[in-house]
Amino acid sequence: MPSLRKWLLAGLLVLVPLIITLWVLDWVVGTLDQTLHILPQSWQPDQLFGFHIPGLGVIFALVVVLSIGALASNIIGNKLVDWWHALLHRIPVVRSIYSGVKQISDTLFSEKGNAFRKAVLVQWPHAGMWTIGFQTGAPSGEVLAHLQSQPGRIGDHDEFLSVFVPTTPNPTGGYFVMVRRSDCLELQMSVDEALTYIVSMGVIAPGAPKNTFPKVAAPGATTHPT
Known part of the structure; x- marks a missing residue:
């Protein structure tokens, strides 16, 4: 069996x-x-x-x-x-x-746009919990002015990023958030690798073998720590 x-x-x-x-x-x-x-x-x-x-x-x-x-x-x-x-x-x-x-x-x-060209790690939905998002641009105008006026800002030149946080396993839905650049960790993985990681719910990690199967121990077999 x-x-x-x-x-x-x-x-x-x-x-x-x-x-x-x-x-x-x-x-x-x-x-x-x-x-x-x-x-x-x-x-x-x-x-x-x-x-x-x-x-x-x-x-x-x-x-x-x-x-x-x-x-x-x-x-x-x-x-x-x-x-x-x-x-x-x-x-x-x-x-x-x-x-x-x-x-x-x-x-x-657009060839000049930055949509979905970078995968980033952001704390979502609260501090201490991390997820993968995609940089879609940067806020400007009135939105940026309000963000820079919030308590805890570093200065008038705070950098913010617009980030799309997709849901899993269906990445076509998600959330749009604006976070400080200093609160984002830019990932080296490609957008395709990040999407695969999200769709697979973390099962297929970037750089990990994709065609490996878990080993099933034979009935009655015992394992010993190495």
Whole structure:
């Protein structure tokens, strides 16, 4: 029975990540293949070739994104993008949704941004309890002025960081906090390693072997201290 349990766990550890990965890839490819429906029906690959070819939607979506990026990178494209933004900002309901989403996307995908580029260790939710967060920027303006006016400040040049503290095992939710730089410990691990550490709830530590299984002692076996 101990051997069967060990083999079952080992099999699950091999199959579960593979099955989830294949399921996610199938969902992504299937979703992107739907983008081909924007083409005229006579131009759709299913009509041209007479059968469905999985993955063509991925190529088509990539070409569309690259084309829009190339268009938006020149002067004429910038004018069109500005006109499009101004138009959306005039629609009452769409304006609030689009503005929030655009600010988040600008923060995450901007080449000049610092979002999720550093993993830090912060005391959360209270002193003496530590967790991993990601630096998303630094407060400024009125917020920074209020932070610097709080009791216990060092001076007018106190440095504060904006930190996102994700939840586990689902890191898409979390908390946004602002802490002094001196109260943060910058980690050497990469963002990917930190996310893996969070999602695994501390089971997969950065730098630790990922394919090791716990040893199961044989029935009746005794262990001796070394």
